[in-house]
Amino acid sequence: MTAASTPRTTTTDSRPSDRRGDVVVRPLAVHDDAEVAAAHAAREASSRHERPWAKTWSLREMAVQLRSDSSVERLEPYVALVDGHVAGMALLWFPLLDNTSFTWLEVDVDPAWRGRGAGSALAERVAERTRAEGRHTLLVEVNVPDGARADHPHVRFAERHGYSYANTEVRRILGLPLDPARLEALAADAATRHEGYRLESYVGALPEALRESYCACWNQLAVDAPTGEIEFEEEALSPQTYAEELGRMERQGRTMVHTVAIAPDGDVVAYNDLVVSADDPEEVMQWGTLVRREHRGHRLGMAVKVRGLQELARFAPQARRVQTCNAEQNAHMVGVNVELGFRRVEAVLAYQRHVGD
Structure with a gap:
């Protein structure tokens, strides 16, 4: 377990x-x-x-x-x-x-x-x-x-x-490296649907100007992603706790590769996070991907994932695999992953035990 x-x-x-x-x-x-x-x-x-x-x-x-x-x-x-x-x-x-x-x-x-x-x-x-x-x-x-x-x-x-x-x-799991031409084609296809948004990638910390809206976006994942019988509250990541986590990650030898989609008003409305460990650089974890509800339908999920993989290839060319997990019923994000070439390897079953009054 x-x-x-x-x-x-x-x-x-x-x-x-x-x-x-x-x-x-x-x-x-x-x-x-x-x-x-x-x-x-x-x-x-x-x-x-x-x-x-x-x-x-x-x-x-x-x-x-x-x-x-x-x-x-x-x-x-x-x-x-x-x-x-x-x-x-x-x-x-x-x-x-x-x-x-x-x-x-x-x-x-x-x-x-x-x-x-x-x-x-x-x-x-x-x-x-x-x-x-x-x-x-x-x-x-x-x-x-x-x-x-x-x-x-x-x-x-x-x-x-x-x-x-x-x-x-x-x-x-997605095997790496990927064909750069295929990633470019996927990015170009997604770009036809998200005119007016811009994509940016950052290795390490996000600029301070983006942190508040990134945290607001990140906090939605617990309530937007399908969680079956478990009822989560929205999380409470803030620019302060985000900076605290980055400091700990630096001490662990971990580097975050952030990719964000920014709306015309300057707010982060979609993100993809990849984590590279200096102690195990071939195995990369995808920690989260989310598109805010009011900005869906623009292929932003595919766009931030592709841009993140392109940045990963530049920053960590030694990487050989990316791992991710998605709820079975999350058909849209599963479809994006399958299109990118992720293959399923196991089930991750959530269990809960009630012990209070």
């Missing part, structure tokens, strides 16, 4: 360890390099098990994430010890500015240590923490092969611990 791969941050937890059978669950010692490395190894083994396309955090990315403070989210990390060995870890995020009835979680156990109770002990610890903090719902994502949605071990694990199915996204 893994949670959505959005960027998160941490505080430490001084609560005592919890023994369940032969498993000890306790807060991860975030400033202990050896323990962080052991937890990273367990998470890496879990994420890559039978998933050759898995995009994981480098040790540096994870260490920075664990040791950073955030005004947006609080992260509580836990480890499960079996015979003194770090067999697995859980990450539990508490949104602080929006969607404050939820927690987000990941539970990962090294396949070599599965079947010893580490996953169950971690799952129950984070449920207890969610309830204790007055939150009502835990959210988790489960990565499974497309044809094994009903009976995969991860699905059975989630259901055994009280989670119910909420939504399905499909992970797709």
